[in-house]
Amino acid sequence: MKSSFLKKHFTFVFFIVFLLFSFKASAQKVRPIKSDQGEVVTMHSDILKEDRRILIYAPKDSANSEKKYPVIYVLDADNHFAQMVEYSKYLSRQDVFVIPPLIVVGITNTDRNRDLTPSHSNVDYFGKSDTTANSPYKNSGGNEHFFQFIQKELMPYVSSNYKTQPYRIFAGHSFGALTTINCLINYPDMFDAYIAVSPSFWWDQKFLLKLADKKLKAGSTLSKTLFFSDGNEDSSSPGSPFHTDVLKFDSLLKKRNIKGLDFEYMTYPAESHMTVPIKSYYDGLRFIYHQWQLPPVSDEKLNPEIVMKHYKGLSQKFGYLILPDEAYFNDLAQWLVKKPATLNNGIKLLEMNTVNYPSSSRAFTALGAAYVVKGEKQNAIASYKKASELNPTSNEIKSRLKELQK
């Protein structure tokens, strides 16, 4: 019966089998992309008397879980947090490495016009006053309270829950930019660097320009880094003083010649008020870290003295000990070791890595391999021995050691 069934229905069965196979051939495995975008922290603020939703991304270094990172605080986080995280990730990649990896703390809004304004006013951008209970600015002027929240509640939370270095950046756009500049002027101890994108200097009859004029005294000292910018805000509202105000601030800073204040102003005529943050946050990060990369030097001249001097300078500038990145200089050294003319430069960099990272098995393994290339067998053995001590479970290191000791 089975056989007769098959005979009768052969074409049909064949067709089904064919379908099954062709389905299999074109089947794809589909799964969601799981990339670390950070976490949402809902914390209660006693100072602001409300819950705040904070977005926090922290870089991870699988080879060094104790590694600490500078922190960038970003306002209007629902707009700009994701982009800032992408910059932190991409720009600190080993093959890019123009900034260190950053912890990104994004503050989302509850009452934006309250928190992100330096003074109380009921007058809008067009000069129209609204003193009714419906005024969007009825609670304005909350910067002071907001700074207290950041300093006394948010920063302690971040410091105790993440591995932070004592270098902090404050980034904001529009009212957020006003807020960062107000913070620089009134609470300069809170942050080390600032990115202020299209600050709304029009607010409250140029309140902040007046404050800057009064407080930023000629020849005074303020060791901070500040990047600020604007877009083509004027073009959509002809006659608006948006750009003029930013130019005034720039010229004030130039005139006052404040010691230690490293600042840059960029204007982006092709960008609107809503697109200008993308380029500004990028250029702002690059400006804050413009000294981060090792200055160009030929492979033949590259040596630990140059590297250590550069990182000593960075440590002084950023206020905490910054060692040459182990993985970055390991890679660079591998490249040098390959060429006979720069083999010694490579070995010296690898020796530097073992001094800077004395508990890194990887550093001693790499150095051992380089000694092998140079034919320095005893040094190679010593280096592999140390690597094996630091990572006793590695059979690979043991077998290389055995090979050398034959």
Place this chain on the structure above:
Amino acid sequence: MKSSFLKKHFTFVFFIVFLLFSFKASAQKVRPIKSDQGEVVTMHSDILKEDRRILIYAPKDSANSEKKYPVIYVLDADNHFAQMVEYSKYLSRQDVFVIPPLIVVGITNTDRNRDLTPSHSNVDYFGKSDTTANSPYKNSGGNEHFFQFIQKELMPYVSSNYKTQPYRIFAGHSFGALTTINCLINYPDMFDAYIAVSPSFWWDQKFLLKLADKKLKAGSTLSKTLFFSDGNEDSSSPGSPFHTDVLKFDSLLKKRNIKGLDFEYMTYPAESHMTVPIKSYYDGLRFIYHQWQLPPVSDEKLNPEIVMKHYKGLSQKFGYLILPDEAYFNDLAQWLVKKPATLNNGIKLLEMNTVNYPSSSRAFTALGAAYVVKGEKQNAIASYKKASELNPTSNEIKSRLKELQK
């Protein structure tokens, strides 16, 4: 006994209760950020005889699940996919809206030097030839096969699994940029627009420059959009012709005066080979969509004729029907309706939305509300009736209708 226990241990119990409360006060809710980053599709390619890992992000419109989107294909996806997704998301937000939302298809590498080179060569950037089995370029020259994979396997998969419009962009960096330009020259039907970041024209004795010189004939027609760029590649290798080659390509395009070819070249002296993609992909998208936004027009002059004419132009340029975005013009109209001087402009835009989106309950509801503002009761009733027909379960619409019919 209970009581004596409490008496004895009062301080201790009090302390425990205090601890519990203070813990509660500072407790935070922490959970991972879940933002849609797209999905990973592992598909087998019969043409390349291997599995390929493809990253795909598709925008979602909760109000219109049938909405279709243009597609951007990005090479070296492990480097640039995440940034492209962020651009697609941010730049198409309703309050930014300088490009349409894009489906992003990222192609990750298996053998990069094979797939992303237009010809076979064993000579590296420094002019050194390596014909051994270890040569990184031993499989080079795979562009043809790679294009077949994209055209015959990947594109059909994307078209049948995602809601796509027939407008496709091809974006690549370095060898990837070579690949996009080779595709433009040899397979112009595959894509409509190209972003070529720092093309490695040095490859195979300027193979691609020679090809362009031969194939891009003066006065011929090629209706495509091309953005290309470079960074400061020369500065780290003095005397390298990287920048000169890109300038040569630019000057070739200018001389040949190809009809329909809309191209722009940007150079970024402050960017390195690895940072230049960030700004280039941004500026490239902005260039491809430089006509996307409605040209500036005063609120008083804004009307459906201007809007429909603009979108007719966009439909012609991009080759598929593009209607004014419902939500965007709904928002704009709400703003106009608020001011007596532009109330009629607002109503006309809302009427336009009901014509363009005849099955949108939201469009008729918004129009009904605007008629109420103007005091046109009968029109308001008709509009709310239509809205209620389209969304019979909405009690809000029903109650507004009832209110009007009193």
